[in-house]
Amino acid sequence: MTVTWSPQQQDDLRAAAIAWLSARTNDGLDALTSEQINEFTWGRERFRLMDAQRGIRKPRQFTSALSIRTTFRPAGAERPYEDDLGVDGLVRYKWRGDDPAHPENRSLRQAMHERVPLIWFWGVGVALYKPVFPVYLIAEEQREQQFVVATDGLQHLESTGSRVEEVMRRYLRQETYRRLHQPVFRSIVMRAYEASCAVCQLRHSVLLDAAHIVEDRHERGVASVRNGLALCKIHHAAYDAGILGLTPDLRVEVRADILDEIDGPLLEHGIKRLHDTPLMVVPRSRRERPDPELLEIHYERFRAS
Known part of the structure; x- marks a missing residue:
């Protein structure tokens, strides 16, 4: 009993x-x-x-x-x-x-x-x-x-x-x-990207964020894996600030004025060298990969900046 x-x-x-x-x-x-x-x-x-x-x-x-x-x-x-x-x-x-x-x-x-x-x-x-x-x-x-x-x-x-x-x-x-x-x-x-930064492959969980491709206040900014990217805190901040952009075919771009800027090794190796390179980490399942239409929305905003 x-x-x-x-x-x-x-x-x-x-x-x-x-x-x-x-x-x-x-x-x-x-x-x-x-x-x-x-x-x-x-x-x-x-x-x-x-x-x-x-x-x-x-x-x-x-x-x-x-x-x-x-x-x-x-x-x-x-x-x-x-x-x-x-x-x-x-x-x-x-x-x-x-x-x-x-x-x-x-x-x-x-x-x-x-x-x-x-x-x-x-x-x-x-x-x-x-x-x-x-x-x-x-x-x-x-x-x-x-x-x-x-x-x-x-x-x-x-x-x-x-x-x-x-x-x-x-x-x-x-x-x-x-x-x-x-x-x-x-x-x-984090599960879809295997707890790795999509841009640089950093794998320390406490240094990673789940970034929205388009912000959650946007009419299409749902909390869905297809509107998400696993990014380290540096690349998340750069993405949100328009320093980094991501093309609909998943290539990284760096803003032109940043490419011309001279600074320390973090900017040189952590940001500038990423220009025109493919994402290092993408979800294995195609159904969980970034939505090209959402990427296009953010990319057009990035280009305008």
């Missing part, structure tokens, strides 16, 4: 799991494989943080869910459940099936009532997940068969009913992208 743990024991495990994931992911920077996630131990024994078959993990010792999972979707494919961002700037997580009384849906509802932190394992590759933590379930929309998810620090914000409502919505949307969508976008891009 399984004994339900006390609220304190459950809270302790949640806190330990989040601390462990923070350490294993370089403070939330990196993704983990399923095998790595399964290495978590509690009381010297393995303790599963993510369910291998189900999207919702409720340990038998718990009164509510511990984690949720979103499956990886290759470019052009559909997920069995589509989690989306609402007009309020908060993301939604779909029920399991359409039965509100399903045990997994009840476990999410209980987590919402208990206001406990959950871990969201977001698939960014085959058996590869970006853990997002902590997240909180703050409401349920039964007609749409989904829960409303907020990130840390936002779980108690409620509608003001005043003119500042739109300001709050923008803030919530920005925070959701910062804490959920941007880290997921980074992990997808």
